Amino acid sequence: MTEALLRIASTRGLQAVSMREIAAEAGVSLRVVQYYFTNKQALLESGLTELGARMDRRVKQRAAATAGELTPRGVFAAVLGTILPFDEQSKLDSMAWTAYYTAALTDPALAAVGLTLPNALEDFLTARLTAAQQAGDIAPDRDPRTEVAGLLALANGLTHSVLSRQRSHEAATKIIDYHLDRLFGPAAAWPSK
Amino acid sequence: MTEALLRIASTRGLQAVSMREIAAEAGVSLRVVQYYFTNKQALLESGLTELGARMDRRVKQRAAATAGELTPRGVFAAVLGTILPFDEQSKLDSMAWTAYYTAALTDPALAAVGLTLPNALEDFLTARLTAAQQAGDIAPDRDPRTEVAGLLALANGLTHSVLSRQRSHEAATKIIDYHLDRLFGPAAAWPSK
DNA sequence: CTTGTTAGGATACGACTGTATCCATTCGGG
DNA sequence: CCCGAATGGATACAGTCGTATCCTAACAAG
Numbered sequence: 223m224t225e226a227l228l229r230i231a232s233t234r235g236l237q238a239v240s241m242r243e244i245a246a247e248a249g250v251s252l253r254v255v256q257y258y259f260t261n262k263q264a265l266l267e268s269g270l271t272e273l274g275a276r277m278d279r280r281v282k283q284r285a286a287a288t289a290g291e292l293t294p295r296g297v298f299a300a301v302l303g304t305i306l307p308f309d310e311q312s313k314l315d316s317m318a319w320t321a322y323y324t325a326a327l328t329d330p331a332l333a334a335v336g337l338t339l340p341n342a343l344e345d346f347l348t349a350r351l352t353a354a355q356q357a358g359d360i361a362p363d364r365d366p367r368t369e370v371a372g373l374l375a376l377a378n379g380l381t382h383s384v385l386s387r388q389r390s391h392e393a394a395t396k397i398i399d400y401h402l403d404r405l406f407g408p409a410a411a412w413p414s415k
Numbered sequence: 416m417t418e419a420l421l422r423i424a425s426t427r428g429l430q431a432v433s434m435r436e437i438a439a440e441a442g443v444s445l446r447v448v449q450y451y452f453t454n455k456q457a458l459l460e461s462g463l464t465e466l467g468a469r470m471d472r473r474v475k476q477r478a479a480a481t482a483g484e485l486t487p488r489g490v491f492a493a494v495l496g497t498i499l500p501f502d503e504q505s506k507l508d509s510m511a512w513t514a515y516y517t518a519a520l521t522d523p524a525l526a527a528v529g530l531t532l533p534n535a536l537e538d539f540l541t542a543r544l545t546a547a548q549q550a551g552d553i554a555p556d557r558d559p560r561t562e563v564a565g566l567l568a569l570a571n572g573l574t575h576s577v578l579s580r581q582r583s584h585e586a587a588t589k590i591i592d593y594h595l596d597r598l599f600g601p602a603a604a605w606p607s608k
Numbered sequence: 609c610t611t612g613t614t615a616g617g618a619t620a621c622g623a624c625t626g627t628a629t630c631c632a633t634t635c636g637g638g
Numbered sequence: 639c640c641c642g643a644a645t646g647g648a649t650a651c652a653g654t655c656g657t658a659t660c661c662t663a664a665c666a667a668g
Contacts, residue, residue: 235521237430240625253646262626317520324517327510327578328428337579344581371582372590375572376565383568385520386530388537397565404597433655446616455656 223248223258227269232314236321241265267335270322274339276315280304294354295406298373301347302398305377307384308391316381344370360405369405376401416441416451420462425507429514434458460528463515467532469508473497487547488599491566494540495591498570500577501584509574537563553598562598569594 226248230239241262245252259265284300285292307313326333344367351366380394419441423432434455438445452458477493478485500506519525537560544559573587 233521235518237518238521241627242625251647253648256627257644257646320517320520323575323579324513325428325430327513328426328431333579337581340581368586368590368593371576371586372569372573372594375576375582375587375590376569377572378575379568379570379572380565382516382571383564386516386526388530388533389564389568393561393564394568397561397568400561401565434657435654444617446618449657450614450616 223250223255224268224272227265228272228315228318231269231321232318236266236318236325239266263331266322266325266332269318270332270335273315273319273322277304277319277339280312294350294357294359295402297350298347298402298405299399301343302373302377302402303395305374306381306391306394306398313385316385320382320385340374344374347374354406364405373398373401373405416443416448417461417465420458421465421508421511424462424514425511429459429511429518432459456524459515459518459525462511463525463528466508466512466515470497470512470532473505487543487550487552488595490543491540491595491598492592494536495566495570495595496588498567499574499584499587499591506578509578513575513578533567537567540567547599557598566591566594566598 223244226244227239230243230247241255242252244265245255248255255265259268281301281304284304285297288296288300304312307316322332322336326336347370348367351360351364351370354360355362355364355366377398380389380397383389384391384394416437419437420432423436423440434448435445437458438448441448448458452461474494474497477497478490481489481493497505500509515525515529519529540563541560544553544563547553548555548557548559570591573582573590576582577584577587
């Protein structure tokens with residue numbers, strides 16, 4: 223049922239989401255939609271929560287697939303590579319995510335729900351990068367939180383350009399890899415103290 | 416009149432934009448809104464065009480203010496610094512721009528109008544960076560179009576994080592400057608052929 | 609003075625919205 | 639057996655939406 227909501231949101235936009243449309247898409251009656259989601263607000267929030275859960279699942283799948291050795295760089299490549307839309311389904315999810323993001327800008331209730339995952343992601347990556355720095359994997363003059371913020375912003379921006387067909391998935395991945403190369407580059411390129 | 420539309424779009428979202436709301440916001444009757452914009456579609460497109468014009472004006476203003484010497488790096492700092500929301504008005508415009516961007520994902524007519532400025536910007540900056548590379552201002556192993564795409568995506572992503580109050584304008588500017596430092600860094604840091 | 613164009617007020621129409629109400633099932637525990 | 643709770647179908651309600659229509663003015667050109 224929440225899937226029907228996200229299907230509509232990602233193909234026709236969040237403004238096309240109505241209780242009746244969801245009922246039709248899910249093949250149930252209007253009353254059933256009302257029954258399981260008391261409000262339209264509750265319905266929308268459930269869609270956002272589901273989106274977050276999917277993203278979480280995808281990150282873990284990719285991390286498991288790349289298993290064996292999870293270098294700091296491997297973690298970043300997995301997470302950032304998961305943010306970028308890489309197949310039809312994740313592309314649809316990214317569209318829905320974008321729709322929600324925009325709605326959250328003028329709807330505080332959605333903003334509260336929608337910011338938890340991005341913030342958790344930033345904290346998680348920052349902790350990883352700090353550890354990597356202490357282990358000597360990245361240059362000591364880098365600020366972990368700033369680097370993470372920049373990388374996440376880059377991934378989000380690239381996602382948008384992929385969605386609007388300005389850029390292919392491959393081109394976006396290349397740009398991400400390029401930045402990871404610079405960050406996790408050889409110690410020889412670090413500035414001497 | 417288009418200003419009233421953008422005022423509503425940036426404060427309450429594009430889905431709150433209705434002909435009657437615009438009429439009320441502009442202090443005119445519904446008929447007048449219908450008179451000057453035959454369609455709602457035409458109305459929406461005029462808002463998008465106006466947003467593009469404002470952005471254009473801002474870039475030129477900033478470029479003129481930083482006048483005297485317009486180094487390649489100065490051009491990039493001006494353009495990217497203009498994309499980031501730096502005062503209340505540009506913040507509102509960025510919100511409206513985001514709303515339009517999202518709507519364009521599921522509305523081909525808006526996409527056509529909305530992509531002209533970003534594409535023009537990318538072409539312009541790529542030409543500048545190519546020239547700078549030939550002049551020896553950046554390392555020869557950089558791909559200008561890729562670099563520009565990355566920087567624009569970064570600026571867009573940072574804009575979003577500023578709008579959702581994850582990041583301050585200053586923090587975002589610092590990240591941009593950091594990347595520009597790397598790009599236009601001293602020749603000593605370039606890889607030897 | 610007449611006539612056509614531009615401008616705008618008032619109102620109506622059908623479609624669609626979220627929500628509420630009324631009613632019929634199904635089903636498990638007492 | 640029964641009875642309350644869970645589940646869901648059908649329909650109604652009050653708004654709001656974009657759009658269309660009808661009617662005045664104002665004004666410039668003939």
